[in-house]
Amino acid sequence: MTRFFAATSVLTLGIASAAVAADAPSKADVLTTYANIAEAKYDDSLIAAKALQEAVNALIAEPSDATLNAARAAWVAARVPYQQTEVYRFGNAIVDDWEGKVNAWPLDEGLIDYVDAAYGGPSDENEFAALNVIANPSFELSGATIDASEITPELLAETLHEADGIEANVATGYHAIEFLLWGQDMNGHGAGAGNRPFTDYAQGDDCTGGNCDRRAQYLSAATELLVSDLEWMAAQWAEGGEARAALSADETAGVSAILTGMGSLSYGEQAGERMRLGLMLNDPEEEHDCFSDNTHNSHYYDGLGIQNVYLGSYTRIDGTPVSGASLSDLVIASDPSLDAEMKVKLANTMQALGRLKSTAEAGFAYDQMLERGNEGGELLIMGGVDGLVDQTKTIERIVTTLGLDQISFEGSDSLDNPDAVFQ
């Protein structure tokens, strides 16, 4: 009898949860919101990159403190929507295959332009760490002579970027542009960002740093590439785009992709690689936006992107709201207390990252926080790290609760096609 009753009870329970599930949004609706938010974020990133391009054109046409500062301000503004897209990495192959072109970091900036003597020359890891393509119209790469007499988007994207297979050879994207606008930050753990003079873009006798015409060419080419790369990605998320299609091909895998992006960005990437590592190394250049000292914002908007994807609600840079059925709604339907836990943890992280941001904006720069023995800085950064690590645990619980456990977290031959391994 016991056995029979137990079976009945399990059955009853199954029916009960099916009834609850009826109130849940469909996975398709959740994925539509997720894709709509991606489209809005990449479109905002594109709009902001075009504004950056205009400001860069003005700087090149008429170099001055005013035009340089305007270009820097446009770069900082462009980071706001872009960083919020980073949560689309790790779960979407199309984003991962592309991302290195626009936001690769860290970089050996000596590849691009002049650097201070203390930077050193070629390293064990990278022969081209100090190539300085702006000063060298011709150089050897893997046995071939490269004609760099004209610095074009093609040269940067196809030859220079990741030259010699080294990831630190970052020739394109936000951080290459950042270096060209700010230059190296020579203040160590002291206050202040990079201080490249506008005269680095002055033509003729006023030129500082040498090769101002080539530097302007480089900046213009890198900005043009950023715009075209973002244009491409925004199109992939538009109606009928490839990224959208990939998501809807398998709805369960699609929901898993949302959580994979949230968890991988929170833990391995942001908490680990970007925040905790820099703190443990006490290195002032081991910060995400090391030339501009904008790291606090990069961290903050990464965190915000994770939160708004979970809540299914994003506010565009012109104030337009984009929202719909969310992952949060889906979790509420199976375990409301787990959803509450997730919301609290995401809010805790945003509070910690907000504290980091407001303190940096008040004048305590991120590279000062990284200094050896700086307890206040360590507390601020570790507050963000702890929040991100803690929210990852709840993301894992959601994966289990939604029954997504056995979906591979990263594309792997052995998982996608086990036979290939056993052959």
Place this chain on the structure above:
Amino acid sequence: MRFLAFALALTLPFPALAQDRGPILTATVDEHILPGFAALSNASGALAQAAQSDCTATSPDLRAAYHAAFDGWISVSHLRFGPSETGDRAFALAFWPDTKGFTPKALSGLITAEDDAIKTPQAFAETSIAGRGFFALEQMLYDTRFADQGSNTYRCDLIRAIATDIDLNTRAMDEDWANFANALTQPGENSPYRSGNEAMQELYKALVTGLEFTGDTRLGRPMGNFDRPRPNRAEARRSERSLRHVELSLIALRDLAAHLSADHPEIAADLDGAFDKAITRAQALDDPALAGVADPQGRFRIEALQQSINDIRAIASTELGPTLGISAGFNSLDGD
């Protein structure tokens, strides 16, 4: 009866209905984790003493103690949670891969400035992790660029400071494990693990992350690609420990896998066979620093070793994980 059965059904997570994690958690802690950290702590104590007796970089006793303690670390280096994560201890013991050359930079910085931080363990513990731990010690003992940099006295004191720091760090891990063992074996409200499943997930994660690190990083980094092998990226190549790390980590992971699969003899046998093949391949290689990645013959054999590690990973993720009802979740290698 009906009420009882219903209540029972409610409390059990459905996929893991019948899996009691207790015995496996306890056995793994008692037989795999605690002895590993005790051995590491003992070997590190001997290392600190050896450095006090003779801090000469070429001292055979010091080098032997370095190898023994490093062996101890590699054998527990897959257990990156709890006491290893507290206070950045694991990072401070072994900062690798060092893609931007932070370790030589940190050591040169200390030596050039004759930094006073080496005078007390507390101050040294505040310095960059890149200048601490086994990889910093390796460069001080084996890299010619540090053989005559700065004064003899400072180099000697620095070597002693690094060895003492390793000793204190590993002792703290060992001591903390006495308490953390309960967190793993008695999950619930007073533990970071809410359930036996979460504790089990931590151990399963350690297995798959350990395999991933050994296959993709320890072997994959020096392998680079066929046209551009990167022998200089081999782990601890200066003291010719690269292959040894692969072998030691596989031996430790085999033991962990045996514990996790204890209730499923067929999977246990599959895993054990796959580990046996990989370890045999590693032991048959006569290439301590993995320099062979740069010549076709040597490379072929290292690729075969890597493939045998991928085979173990496939069994873990397609057989062990699903059978246990556990996924690997997120790990520190998830970033880029």
